[in-house]
Amino acid sequence: DIQMTQSPSSLSASVGDRVTMTCRASQSITTYLNWYQQKSGKAPKLLMFAVSNLQRGVPARFRGSGSGTDFTLTISGLQPEDFATYYCQQSYSFPYTFGLGTKVEV
């Protein structure tokens, strides 16, 4: 199975900040990398697919980059609604696997 490692596990930030989180795969997944946002008690929401493609309705302050094994999600100009947990997920091979998440806190 492909292991997905996210860092940091949590970070503290303020509205307006630029935040960056990383996701590393245990083997190359080329560009088969998706990002989800999950708020407490809610289902996850697809943010970005294939590394850097914004899902419809997701604001442009979210940006993804990377390829192979190392990936980054950046939020520029953090908004109050962005405080949540972010998960990366590889869609390269079965079983599809997720990282343990990065929690963005006030």
Place this chain on the structure above:
Amino acid sequence: QVQLVQSGVEVKKPGSSVKVSCKPSGGIFSNHAFTWLRQAPGQGLEWMGGIIPISGNTKEAQKFQGRLTITADKSTSTAYMELASLRLDDTAVYYCATSTDGSTWSGWGQGTLVTVSS
């Protein structure tokens, strides 16, 4: 985005089975793949398996093989996940999710809490 409606909370005994349903609000049933994932309390997300209703093809995580059955009823446009031989560590919120490619999930159900307790 597709809205999925799941069945309600379940409380089960160890060794029993649970069956959770998932129905899309729109007419996208046969054109999409339906996937089941779960999230144990305070934990991350785990892919369990999925089905393409139009073909009936399924794929399950090896971890659940022998215990997990994923089905789809085209007449009622409903997908189902049945997990047998429940254990305490099967306690989780179970989600159904939909996609066009089976691996990138843009539509999610609200989640179904399954508690396994003696």
